[in-house]
Amino acid sequence: MTELPIVQTIVPVTHDLGDFRVHRALPSRDRTMVGPFIFFDQAGPAKLEQGQGIDVRPHPHINLATVTYMFEGSFLHRDSLGSCQLIEPGAVNLMTAGSGIVHSERSPDEDRAKAAKLSAIQTWLALPDGQEEMDPAFEHVPETALPVVEAHRARARVIMGSLWGETAPVTTYANTIYADISLQPGAAIPIDSDAEERGIYLAGGDAALDNLRLSPMTLYVLRPGLGATLRSVDGGRVMLCGGEAFSTPRHVWWNFVSSSKDRIKAASEDWTAGRFEKIPGDAEEFIPIPKGTPKTVSYP
Structure with missing residues (x-):
């Protein structure tokens, strides 16, 4: 009997944030991680009218790395290290929280002055055992520095790790693969089996894996x-993510990820008490600790 290439299907939970919607695939009740990926959001697509903008107020993270990748629009990233970086489509913002960091993401003034579109993929990667409390860091890799592979009527930008002989310059802490794959009509490309865990996310259009429609x-x-073959009849956009499987489970509560529940509790107390560093130039506002169960949580 031929084995099917798909072992699990995860339908995201949708959160309506007013001006746009967020579709959250990880963590879910059925699965917390795919490789090091422990959070997977698609924000938008959305249309923002003149004068509107997105304001993700200052909030903390620990023991993870965030990866922001834009399809359309832009965000202005600020953090407690003093980083201030505009991210636009095709580039990568990698923020390593480690022992603790605070950041905000807001629409730049240039976007607020006009009607604008917003579409992005936001992911978190758990840090490996022994590296969770590393020093916080931030890096921006422009679109021009990320390798692009074109073959079989497909175009893949390698965001992290290696794919089809090309390697992205973005820092990785665990074995990671992350790619943005645009499929033209009639595309048929192989998805190899090198990574221990792999996920395919259809961001838009149509695609099939072997003969299974997505x-x-x-x-x-x-x-x-x-291995499997990714195909498209009319064209589509697919995110490939994954990497090495973690042997030690990770816990998620609100914006905190850790192998230790006690560490998450301590971080929550530190944020409530105001013990995290402030963001230069964006220190007036903050997102408080949620009451009850937050929207982002792992399940026992």
Whole structure:
């Protein structure tokens, strides 16, 4: 009997944030991680009228790295290290929280002055055992520095790790693969089986894995060790993510990720008491600790 390439299908939970919607595939009740990926959001697509903008107020993270990747629009990133960086489509912002960091993401003034579009993929990567409390860091890698592979009517930008002989210059802490794959009509490209855990997310358009049709805004976990062919009839956009499987479980509560629940509790107390560093130039506002169960949480 031929094994199917898909072992798990995860339909995101949608959160309506007013001006736009966020579709959250990870963490879910059925699965917390795919490789080091422990959070996977698609923000938008959305249209913002003149005068509107997105304001993700200052908030903390620990024991993870955030990866911001824009499809359309832009964000202005600020953090407690003093970083101030505009990110636009095709570039990568990698923020390593480690022992603790605070950041904000807001629409720049140039976007607020006009009607604008917003579409992005936001992911978190858990840090490996022994590296969770590393020093915080931030790096921006422009679109021009990320390798692009074109073959079989497909175009893939390698965001992290290596794919089809090309390696992205973005820092990785665990074995990671992350790519933005644009499929033209009639595309048929192989998805190899090198990574221990792999996920395919159809961000838009149409695609199929072997002969299994994929649904938009859905995360598919692939069978370990089995290759497959990604196809499209009319064209589509797919995110490939994954990497090494973690042997130690990670816990998620609000914006905190850690192998230790006690560490998350301590971080929550530190944020409430105002013990995290402030963001230069964006220190007046903040997101308070949620009451009850937050929207982002792992499940026992």
